Amino acid sequence: MTGLLKITKIDGAVPVLKFEGHLDAQTENMAVENARAVLDAGARYLLIDLQGVEMVTSAGLRALHSIYKMFTPTDEAQAWHADHANETFKSPYLKLAGPSSQVHYVLSIAGFLQNIPIYPTLQEALASFPSK
Numbered sequence: 003m004t005g006l007l008k009i010t011k012i013d014g015a016v017p018v019l020k021f022e023g024h025l026d027a028q029t030e031n032m033a034v035e036n037a038r039a040v041l042d043a044g045a046r047y048l049l050i051d052l053q054g055v056e057m058v059t060s061a062g063l064r065a066l067h068s069i070y071k072m073f074t075p076t077d078e079a080q081a082w083h084a085d086h087a088n089e090t091f092k093s094p095y096l097k098l099a100g101p102s103s104q105v106h107y108v109l110s111i112a113g114f115l116q117n118i119p120i121y122p123t124l125q126e127a128l129a130s131f132p133s134k
Contacts (some may be wrong), residue, residue, distance in 0.1 A: 009036045013031075016047045016131045018124070022054030025062030032063040034072075041072055046095060048073050051126050053100035058108045066109075070096050070118055090116050099127035 007029035012018040017040045025033060030104045040048055048069070058066075073096040101109060109115060121127035 005034060007111050009033065011036065011040070014128075015133070016128060017043075017045045018049045018051055018128075020051040022055065024057045024059075025055055026057065026059040027061035030061045030065040033062070034068050037069040045095075046073075047131055049097050049124070049129060049131070050096065050097060051099050051127075052105055053102075053124070055101065055105050056081045058105050061110050063108070063114070064099075065116065066118070081118050092119050093117055094132070096106060097121065097127050097130060 006022040007021055007025060009032065010020040010021060010022075019033075019036055019040065023029070037048060037050075039100055050066075050069070070093060074093045075095075078099075080081065090109050098109070098114075098118055100123060101120065106120065108120075109120065113118075118132065123128060
């Protein structure tokens with residue numbers, strides 16, 4: 003798939019949003035709105051499958067950052083930082099899976115690997131969430 007972003011929601015213990023296409027200025031709002039719908043439906047956790055993402059621009063990074071902020075309670079992050087000075091907070095609520103090497107590189111240089119766990123496969127990412 004090229005161009006626009008296709009988003010498929012997969013329901014389960016942890017909702018999955020499967021992104022395919024370009025995560026850019028044209029698709030930024032769609033990505034954020036889909037994540038907000040998952041949050042508004044009562045989900046605490048979210049996994050974004052990036053396997054089909056061909057390109058991430060700065061607007062796409064902004065969308066991922068907005069989703070990170072949505073799913074990461076500020077008070078919990080601040081409490082964690084108070085107990086773990088000089089350590090980097092990794093979100094237990096939002097995780098990414100399956101980015102191509104090019105997308106992984108963009109996420110890496112943008113600093114996303116510091117706060118958002120990224121797994122090579124969807125199965126590994128799903129297994130990393132707490133079981134209910």
